[in-house]
Amino acid sequence: AFATDSALSANFGRLWEPAQADPGTGGTDWLGLLTVIGVAMVGSLFAADAWNNVTFVAGEVRDPERTLPRSLALGTGLVIAIYLLTNLAYLCVLPLRGTPDGATVLDRGIQFAAEDRVATAVAEVAFGHRGGVLMAVAVMISTFGCNNGLILAGARIYYAMARDGMFFASVGALNRHLSPALALLVQGAWASVLCLSGTYGQLLDFLIFSVLLFYILTIGGIFVLRRTRPGMARPYRTWGYPVLPALYIVMALFIEVQLLRYKPQYTWPGLLLVLLGMPVYWAWKKVTRQ
Known part of the structure; x- marks a missing residue:
């Protein structure tokens, strides 16, 4: 119309x-x-x-x-x-x-x-001219709805890590409403730090580079598990294996390399932050074993 x-x-x-x-x-x-x-x-x-x-x-x-x-x-x-x-x-x-x-x-x-x-x-x-106002209202409603899901779901990562012994045990506790309240606070604090660290566009570069890196590792895990645990129960089998997973990894790696080349201001810090997680992970495991 x-x-x-x-x-x-x-x-x-x-x-x-x-x-x-x-x-x-x-x-x-x-x-x-x-x-x-x-x-x-x-x-x-x-x-x-x-x-x-x-x-x-x-x-x-x-x-x-x-x-x-x-x-x-x-x-x-x-x-x-x-x-x-x-x-x-x-x-x-x-x-x-x-x-x-x-x-x-x-x-x-x-x-x-x-x-x-x-x-x-x-x-x-x-x-x-009312269209601009209507779109602004629609974006606000969409943003609040999206944030609601992201906040509630994201805190479950900290909660699950704590339950698995990979984060502070107190973060894995539920309040009287059966919600991971402390995990939500930790997530909010970290999100605030990120918001103060750069502009929206810069944070996008930082975030997407880091996210793609973990997607690559996750999909690479499919190949590893097929070799190391061939008898493992698999309720869902990867469609198009091994071509599609391998193709995704190649394409994602290409994007990662280009982001490092053309948007280095935040992609390199993102890479360093992810790499920093490795010694932290090993140190945490060593401490929790003692």
């Missing part, structure tokens, strides 16, 4: 005609193009990162062998569908290309949307 003729014509009018790559995007240099895409993936990877948070409460879920794979597949599939439809809506309302000094939202297009806020630009086309 809010689609514009200019966007439909510009974005879909010549859909099957080959287009010339913009200068600076790598052109026919596929390595350069992949590098640009890899570095640009930080935002999208962050947006999708909470897909696995349901596993943080696996110990409190009935029939986790059956429930968790289904919830991961359904949740991830639903989010993918929503993201694809959202981007399709953007392309139906705003032209992909625009001019930086355009007088209207349509003139600036997606390419030069004010402060890269494409959703706000689309809302302004659909609802006029």
Whole structure:
């Protein structure tokens, strides 16, 4: 209902005609193009990162062998569908290309949307000047809802570590409401430190680099366990093994290397912080054994 003729014509009018790559995007240099895409993936990877948070409460879920794979597949599939439809809506309302000094939202297009806020630009086309306010309210509601899930699920990591003897025992205690109150406080304190350490964009680089590193280690663990524990019970088997897991590791490593090259300010500290965890882990195990 809010689609514009200019966007439909510009974005879909010549859909099957080959287009010339913009200068600076790598052109026919596929390595350069992949590098640009890899570095640009930080935002999208962050947006999708909470897909696995349901596993943080696996110990409190009935029939986790059956429930968790289904919830991961359904949740991830639903989010993918929503993201694809959202981007399709953007392309139906705003032209992909625009001019930086355009007088209207349509003139600036997606390419030069004010402060890269494409959703706000689309809302302004659909609802006029009220669109910006409506989008701000929607983002606030979404953010509070997202934070609620992230905070409650994230604290379970500290709780589980404490229960396994890998963190302070007091963090593994529940209050009278059966909530890990101290774990929530520890998480809040660490989150506050991170918030004061850099800008939003810098923290994204720091976070995604560290998260991808742990994903690589986790998926690498599939290969290790197949060799070291071949008889281990596996309620869920990795689809496409060994090709898909290996392909993911290669692609993730490529993104990691490019982030280290082009965004070193926060990716290198992220790497050092992760590496620092190794001696801390060994020291903790040594102390707890005594």
